[in-house]
Amino acid sequence: MRRVPEHMTANARALRNGQTDAERLVWKQLSRYRPRFTRQLVVGPYILDMACRTAKLALEFDGSQHGDAQAYDAHRTAFLEEGGWTVLRFWNSDVFENLDGVLSAILDKTAECLGGTHPQPLPFREGRRRAN
Numbered sequence: 001m002r003r004v005p006e007h008m009t010a011n012a013r014a015l016r017n018g019q020t021d022a023e024r025l026v027w028k029q030l031s032r033y034r035p036r037f038t039r040q041l042v043v044g045p046y047i048l049d050m051a052c053r054t055a056k057l058a059l060e061f062d063g064s065q066h067g068d069a070q071a072y073d074a075h076r077t078a079f080l081e082e083g084g085w086t087v088l089r090f091w092n093s094d095v096f097e098n099l100d101g102v103l104s105a106i107l108d109k110t111a112e113c114l115g116g117t118h119p120q121p122l123p124f125r126e127g128r129r130r131a132n
Contacts, residue, residue: 020063022061022090022095022096023061025095026095026102026103026106029099030050030106035052035055035110037050038053043058044083046076049061052110055110056084056113057088057110058085058088059106060087061089061092073089090105
């Protein structure tokens, strides 16, 4: 028996292949951080734009079509929060105008959800001296 219905898996795959420009910009930066983020994660009846499973942090990037869907978004957020998820929403315009600020907010919230552990990895071999 499948944990995720096949139609949801197919929808998530299609969304991954057709991601928005805002999602693409954020993913390009977030994909190198640990703990790992994933794109188009199926949680219950919903597909999250991006998520960090370890921190249970859901990232949603809203375009102009979400202006009319506030009730749906509120219901979706309530469902996720009942399941222990923290939801961060960003407008696509915020991503384009202030990418560094959006990334900083995401990483800060990830660290907060993990209890203070900063998600950005240390540089490889930091502080080690080279053996001669």
